[in-house]
Amino acid sequence: MATIEMREVKSRWYKRLGWLLLIWSGSVVSLAVVASLLKLAMYAAGMRTH
Template identity: 55%
Template sequence: MATIDSKSALTSEESVTQNQSSPWYRRVLWLIAIWFGSVIALGAVASLFRLMMHMAGMTTH
């Protein structure tokens, strides 16, 4: 059975304190990066669907 060293284990209160100590601009940059990544992924999926629809003979005119 494995044991956990109590000195190295963080309590939930300590981990919350560490998360809040990061600078606000770093959290905003992560938010922007995740948003930008999701927009790129959505664009890629939409392009793939458009390509498949075009290959199936569906056109916009």
Template identity: 55%
Template structure:
């Protein structure tokens, strides 16, 4: 009966305060944007080291 356990988990999550749920959303979004920025800077660093420049 995995469906019943899932329903209980969803109901437990909905009992958390709205600010806490929005806080997690903002935290995950910020972490994903930061990791994308780091990845882009690494690619730019490697491309510059290989002799490719933007101008």
């Protein structure tokens, strides 16, 4: 039976930071979209601010 040799691959810190920023910014944008849709739905239902 063949075995697979595991090698530890270290990624560079800027790649990790890039992925972190990409995922964070994606979550912030998606939260803003959901909040805007909720605000639009509330406005359409007649819930307006003074």
